[in-house]
Amino acid sequence: xxxxxxxxxxxxxxxxxxxxxxxxxxxxxxxxxxxxxxxxxxxxxxxxxxxxxxxxxxxxxxxxxxxxxxxxxxxxxxxxxxxxxxxxxxxxxxxxxxxxxxxxxxxxxxxxxxxxxxxxxxxxxxxxxxxxxxxxxxxxxxxxxxxxxxxxxxxxxxxxxxxxxxxxxxxxxxxxxxxxxxxxxxxxxxxxxxxxxxxxxxxxxxxxxxxxxxxxxxxxxxxxxxxxxxxxxxxxxxxxxxxxxxxxxxxxxxxxxxxxxxxxxxxxxxxxxxxxxxxxxxxxxxxxxxxxxxxxxxxxxxxxxxxxxxxxxxxxxxxxxxxxxxxxxxxxxxxxxxxxxxxxxxxxxxxxxxxxxxxxxxxxxxxxxx
Numbered sequence: 001x002x003x004x005x006x007x008x009x010x011x012x013x014x015x016x017x018x019x020x021x022x023x024x025x026x027x028x029x030x031x032x033x034x035x036x037x038x039x040x041x042x043x044x045x046x047x048x049x050x051x052x053x054x055x056x057x058x059x060x061x062x063x064x065x066x067x068x069x070x071x072x073x074x075x076x077x078x079x080x081x082x083x084x085x086x087x088x089x090x091x092x093x094x095x096x097x098x099x100x101x102x103x104x105x106x107x108x109x110x111x112x113x114x115x116x117x118x119x120x121x122x123x124x125x126x127x128x129x130x131x132x133x134x135x136x137x138x139x140x141x142x143x144x145x146x147x148x149x150x151x152x153x154x155x156x157x158x159x160x161x162x163x164x165x166x167x168x169x170x171x172x173x174x175x176x177x178x179x180x181x182x183x184x185x186x187x188x189x190x191x192x193x194x195x196x197x198x199x200x201x202x203x204x205x206x207x208x209x210x211x212x213x214x215x216x217x218x219x220x221x222x223x224x225x226x227x228x229x230x231x232x233x234x235x236x237x238x239x240x241x242x243x244x245x246x247x248x249x250x251x252x253x254x255x256x257x258x259x260x261x262x263x264x265x266x267x268x269x270x271x272x273x274x275x276x277x278x279x280x281x282x283x284x285x286x287x288x289x290x291x292x293x294x295x296x297x298x299x300x301x302x303x304x305x306x307x308x309x310x311x312x313x314x315x316x317x318x319x320x321x322x323x324x325x326x327x328x329x330x331x332x333x334x335x336x337x338x339x340x341x342x343x344x345x346x347x348x349x350x351x352x353x354x355x356x357x358x359x360x361x362x363x364x365x366x367x368x369x370x
């Protein structure tokens with residue numbers, strides 16, 4: 001994604017990426033071109049929640065006198081902007097566009113990981129330290145645990161949709177996930193695959209053989225990975241537990257919440273609790289923190305249409321991928337960068353709008369009246 005400009009924010013600075021520079025201009029271009037924005041009920045609700053959190057992130061820096069808190073304003077503004085761009089592109093986005101975009105991103109992750117492993121081959125294959133190897137894995141947009149969240153999300157999409165050449169991209173996605181050595185991502189992804197498989201068996205008994213075949217393939221991949229150099233190190237560390245000291249971080253942040261129940265402490269990535277629920281309550285207080293949590297948990301509100309078989313295959317795929325995301329990030333940092341909110345917003349729009357018939361009950365807002 002590339003860093004373009006460094007912006008000072010109080011005592012810290014923010015690295016603006018090229019995509020973050022392009023997005024506002026893209027939004028203005030689309031707004032002028034289309035002139036009208038079509039909004040569903042869910043679109044308006046999501047935009048309202050985003051707007052509330054953005055306003056809070058504007059007020060808190062002045063209230064506390066710490067302008068580094070404006071980082072929260074930047075992050076959630078890009079989340080809202082991404083959603084608005086998707087709204088303006090509503091009639092132009094197809095399932096094929098989504099799949100192509102996802103696969104290009106997946107290939108980017110895969111090849112960047114290969115380059116990193118080749119570049120650090122001496123360290124990686126001569127070190128018996130899991131964390132030393134893991135610390136060396138860093139791509140253009142983040143480190144191993146962060147990258148793994150995207151890799152697992154995309155892998156789940158591929159496994160569910162099963163579009164043309166899905167086997168190839170699922171294999172590459174699975175390799176990418178394993179190469180991140182992220183315990184949380186791998187374990188959570190496997191758990192969601194099993195859960196989604198049970199859902200498929202219940203909903204469509206005729207697909208049981210395909211599901212069992214998928215589980216068998218998954219088991220074989222893990223068995224083969226276990227026999228490799230990296231796999232041996234990974235499974236040895238896995239025996240030591242998953243929380244890796246997070247209990248202490250949770251405890252510290254919960255104490256902070258108790259002392260800042262009303263207004264919170266303001267947005268900060270310092271001493272990040274690795275849990276978006278605890279972080280929201282810590283940063284924004286009980287009331288606005290709860291609104292932030294409602295925004296991030298919004299995908300789960302679509303469970304009714306999924307369980308009642310009223311959703312499209314694209315909605316089902318995104319729902320289970322989002323479910324993975326929301327479970328894994330209870331133990332990992334994610335919603336703390338513009339890229340993460342952009343990614344979340346784009347798929348939240350897809351989850352809400354790619355219905356079976358694609359016939360939406362829209363309310364039109366005429367921009368020409370502005």
